Amino acid sequence: MRKATVLMDRDFAIGQTDPRLFGAFVEHLGRCVYGGIYEPGHATADEKGFRRDVLDLVRELGPTIMRYPGGNFVSGYNWEDGVGPVDQRPTRLDLAWFTTEPNTFGTNEFMDWCKAAEVEPMMAVNLGTRGGDAARNLVEYCNHPGGTYWSDLRKQHGWEQPHAVKFWCLGNEMDGPWQMEYKTATQYGMVAKEAAKMMRWIDPTIELAACGSSARNMPTYGRWEDEVLEHTFDHAEFISLHTYLNNYKEDTASFLASPDLMDNFIDEVVAIADGVAARRRSTKRMILSFDEWNVWYRTRRKRQDRVKEGWPIAPPILEEIYTMEDALAFGGACISLLNHADRVKSACLAQLVNVIAPIMTETGGPAWRQTIFHPFAQMSKFGRGKVLRAQVESDSYDSEYYDPRGSQEVSYPVTNVAYLKLSAVADENGGLSLFLLNRDIAQDMEVSIDVRGFGRLAVGEALELRHDDLSAINDKNAPDRVAPTALSGVVVDGGRIRATLKPASWNVIHLTSN
Structure with missing residues (x-):
């Protein structure tokens, strides 16, 4: 023994856990939205089409904040497509996942779902195919009380009161060539700075997260954070990190060791951010948002696991089936997040339903908990306090x-x-x-x-x-x-x-x- x-x-404490540390993620990807959280006609669906069996499991899981609408999806998303009368919304080809997006579910539906699930919304803006102008218009649509074009349009659409979204992500994984109109660190930093400036002019109370590296193994890692923060340091509160743990070699010992690399990732980004602060002689400390993390490797191996031909609507892709072994590595990641509560104040398990998710559903059928559901639910329940x-x-x-x-x-x-x-x-x-x-x-x-x-x-x-x-x-x-x-x-x-x-x-x- x-x-x-x-x-x-x-x-002797590391820090206080922020409620946002226990977040999750909903993207227009596979069956996460359609057939996941939203399925009109399902036996448990409410009058808005939200699956109540899924809502019950979400409340049990205990997420506190929900990132939306992406992910890779957001870099080609026109948010205006997802508001207004549903029968007048356009159907689009989504180049992130090579699917057809009907736009039946959009910003206002997501806000209503967050209220039903009792979670705070976290919105991402498109800084791929679009920029600061579309971003500031979305802030006005969501947060301004009224008397302007976009805020009055929200009212016309049936949402009289502003959504008051506080947390905003300045794009997604903009360092990655898989991203629509990905950018160099300098290009992204300049766009993010200008978008942040205008968004905060619309609503000075919002909090903003700039894109860090999409993985620790990116060739630009480190240099990316340094350059991006040179542009966004005075305009954002957060820098983001993404990590997906894997077991490609089917080596359990190495797999269970992988959360320690997550610790290293956090420590390194903290050091880079503090280096930028030191050059500025600034006392500001950039906070980290680990807004994508999970175990994910089986459905990353082959294109047919990620893409279904023929541009289908909500195909079953990226539906990772989690094992007991996965739950152990996942639990290690939970511990890594808790043990950096001083600087990681926001995190999002990616994703929530069906797509690399703790909750699985059968379209038209039941919903159930995957193995990774349990460590997250326990972390959210018992992890509130001083680490x-x-x-x-x-x-x-x-x-x-x-x-x-x-x-x-x-x-x-x-x-x-x-x-x-x-x-x-x-x-x-x-x-x-x-x-x-x-x-x-x-x-x-x-x-x-x-x-x-x-x-x-x-x-x-x-x-x-x-x-x-x-x-x-x-x-x-x-x-x-x-x-x-x-x-x-x-x-x-x-x-x-x-x-x-x-x-x-x-x-x-x-x-x-x-």
Whole structure:
């Protein structure tokens, strides 16, 4: 049996988790919108066409903010196509995913859905085929109270009150050649700065995120952030990051080590942003928005998994089926986000339904939870509060992580990977939540945690997520094959907590204050 020890004190904290850290993402991609959150005629659909079974699962999942409408889709999207009478909206070819977009669902429908789901909207603007003028018009349409062309048009469309959208993304992945009208860092930085300036003139209360690198393996990574922030530093609060963890080599140990590269990514972007601040002699600290993250690799391999010929509407593409193993790597990513709560204040799980998603549906049929649903729901439920600095002493291993870059094979060494990956969050009621990932796939782990600065603690909930078969999945016929179960044997003795974690397991221990 492996052993690990942890030391933490309530007074030594990394930072407070922002509610927006627990966000997700809805894009016009595959069956995320049509057949996912929106399916008029479904047995559970409400009068607006929203699937109530999906809404129930979304509320259980617990996202706090929702990014929309893309993603790659936004770089060719004319937002005006998705407002006004539905029967007058144009049908367009979408070059992001080679599908036909009917525009039945658009900005106002999304705002209504956010209210039904009890989440904050996050809007992205098109800085690919369009620019600052269309962006500032959308802000006026959404946020201005009335008396102008765009705000009065919103009222004519049936939404009297402004949507009051606070968080806006200045484009999407503009460093990527797959993006419509992608740009150099200088070109993008100039467009983003001018768009931000005009958007904020319309509504000075909004918050803005500039595009960082779309992946850590991009050839322009690092230089991109530096140049973009030279233009947008005084106009945006956030710089974005995107990461998708993979297991192309089918190497479990390396796959479970991959969230540590996510830690490195965050630390590097923080350093670059602070370097830009230092050159300016500025005390401003750029905040990070990790507005796309997930496990995703199977449906990235072949074009037929990403594109269906013939320009279909809402085809079943990018429908990653998640395993128990995927849920473990996913849980590690959750811990990485929590442990950077001082600088990562917004994050969006990509995506929400059907497309690389925690929720799956059958069109006309049921909805169910994928394996990754559970770590996210637990992080959102128990991760609100002050993330503590934890000193972890654990056996470790070295690994090699493979990350494809086009047709090239790129590998990264991942060294000193602790078998125990952990985050600890103290809540305002004197309680403590522990998130623990045992990355040893063969051995139990005995964990001893010395907790200081708390009163008397007692076990409120103790849960584990594991399965003897790491390839186990949830599906329509067995929606709870992989689900949390009780973690037995957790002992609290004064300020010391002891638990035994099973091999390859994700565990959550919530302690209440007596």
